[in-house]
Amino acid sequence: MTELLVTLEKLENASNKTLPTNAPRTEFVIVGHSFGGAAVYSAICQMTTERFVETVEKGRPLKPLGDQVILLNPAFEASRHYNLNELAVSISKYPATQRPVLSIFTSEGDWATHYAFPLGRFFAILSQKFRHDKPQRDANLDAVGWFSPFITHRLIYDATAKAGETNHSTFNLQTQRHEPHSREKLRESALNIRAQRSKWHPNGAKPAVYSFDDCRLEPRDAFRPGDPFLLVSVDKKIMKDHDDIDNPVLRNFLREYIHFCQTDPGGDQAESGGR
Numbered sequence: 001m002t003e004l005l006v007t008l009e010k011l012e013n014a015s016n017k018t019l020p021t022n023a024p025r026t027e028f029v030i031v032g033h034s035f036g037g038a039a040v041y042s043a044i045c046q047m048t049t050e051r052f053v054e055t056v057e058k059g060r061p062l063k064p065l066g067d068q069v070i071l072l073n074p075a076f077e078a079s080r081h082y083n084l085n086e087l088a089v090s091i092s093k094y095p096a097t098q099r100p101v102l103s104i105f106t107s108e109g110d111w112a113t114h115y116a117f118p119l120g121r122f123f124a125i126l127s128q129k130f131r132h133d134k135p136q137r138d139a140n141l142d143a144v145g146w147f148s149p150f151i152t153h154r155l156i157y158d159a160t161a162k163a164g165e166t167n168h169s170t171f172n173l174q175t176q177r178h179e180p181h182s183r184e185k186l187r188e189s190a191l192n193i194r195a196q197r198s199k200w201h202p203n204g205a206k207p208a209v210y211s212f213d214d215c216r217l218e219p220r221d222a223f224r225p226g227d228p229f230l231l232v233s234v235d236k237k238i239m240k241d242h243d244d245i246d247n248p249v250l251r252n253f254l255r256e257y258i259h260f261c262q263t264d265p266g267g268d269q270a271e272s273g274g275r
Contacts, residue, residue: 001039001040001042001043002043002044002047002065005030005043005044005065005066006047006065008028008066009028009065009066012026012027012028012066012067025264027067027068027258027262028067029066029067029068029069029070029258030044030065030066030068030069030070031069031070031071031072031254032069032070032071032072032074033071033072033073033074034073034074034075034112034113034242034243035075037071037072037073037074037075037076037104038074038075038076040069040074041069041071041074041076041080041081042080043065044064044065044066044069045080045084047064047065048062048064048065048069048084048102049083049084049087051063051064051065052084052087052088053087056087056091056094056095056098056228057091059095060095061094061095061097061098061099061228061263062095062098062101062228064101064102067101067262067263068100068101068102068103068258068261068262069101069102069103070103070104070105070254070257070258071102071103071104071105072105072106072239072245073105073106073107073110073112073113073145073242073245074106074113074143074144074145075112075113075117075143076143077117077139077140077141077142077143077144078138078139078140078142078143078144078146078147078150079139079140080144081144081147081150081231082139084102085150085229088227088228088229089224089227093203094202094203094224094225094226094227094228095202095226096202096203097202097263098202098226098228099200099228099263100228100229100230100260100261101228101229101261102228102229102230103229103230103231103232103257103261104145104229104230104231104232105145105155105232105234105239106143106144106145106146106231106232106233106234107234107236107239107240107241107242107244108233108234108235108236109236109239109240109241109244110145110239110241110242111241111242112241112242113143113145113146113242114143114146117142117143118141118142118143135149144231145231145233150231151220151231151232151233152219152220152222152227152229152230152231152232153217153218153219153220153223153230153231153232153233154217154218154220154232154233154234154235155215155216155217155218155232155233155234155235155238155253156215156216156217156218156235157214157215157235157237157238157249158211158212158214158215158216161213161214161215167185167188168181168188168189168191168192168213169213169214170185170213170214170248170249170252171214178214178247178248178249178252179248180248180251180252181213181252189213189252190259192211192212192213192256193212193256193259193260196210196211196212196260197259197260200225200260201225201226202225202226203225203226204225204226205225206225207219207221207224207225208225210260212253212256212257212260213252213253213256214238214249214252214253215235215238215249215253217232237249238250238253
């Protein structure tokens with residue numbers, strides 16, 4: 001899989017070299033779910049670690065394999081994220097242009113990674129010994145999205161959007177359900193994302209709260225503004241369980257979030273919904 005993703009990245013880079021200066025860039029966004037998320041993480045982890053050392057520590061923003069990696073309810077143990085997490089928190093100053101590049105979203109209703117995964121891991125590590133000075137055993141039992149020391153944010157469903165108090169929610173007051181955006185609402189949503197992007201300040205005094213169409217991304221107090229790795233606990237009203245990855249609220253949020261994380265969103269045309 002690493003070879004495949006590297007090849008796709010080379011195609012992306014070749015494509016961008018042929019584009020006019022002001023044209024929107026080709027973006028390579030990798031999304032994985034469950035054991036697919038684990039496979040993606042295995043494929044990109046070592047290369048991302050190497051690039052982290054080569055870029056961020058030299059004052060350049062981290063770019064992983066591809067432009068963004070998004071994992072939904074990934075099924076791998078938290079201990080595998082330890083090295084990347086340590087690198088991220090060890091940086092004294094993030095580059096001014098750093099954006100989120102690796103984002104892990106786990107539903108608070110995901111019983112598979114919360115209960116079944118640790119049970120399987122329990123038998124896998126029975127013969128192993130762990131240090132007592134750190135929660136090493138828990139990190140080897142828990143799926144990455146349930147290991148509390150790594151959690152950076154919570155994604156919360158915004159009830160005011162459902163009440164019709166915003167003009168860019170996916171909630172349709174006539175049908176009383178969430179639906180894909182019309183063209184007009186896409187424009188309103190894009191304007192909102194532009195405003196949320198402007199609130200991301202690497203090395204800022206305190207982390208910001210970001211308001212999306214139907215939800216809020218709220219940081220934990222310990223999150224350092226500019227950290228490129230976000231591990232997010234997701235409200236069940238947004239992603240109810242392990243396999244609920246195709247509902248309109250989550251799909252719309254992911255569209256917004258990909259735009260929010262872009263280093264170069266492609267100018268006013270892209271942000272106004274013309275792309």
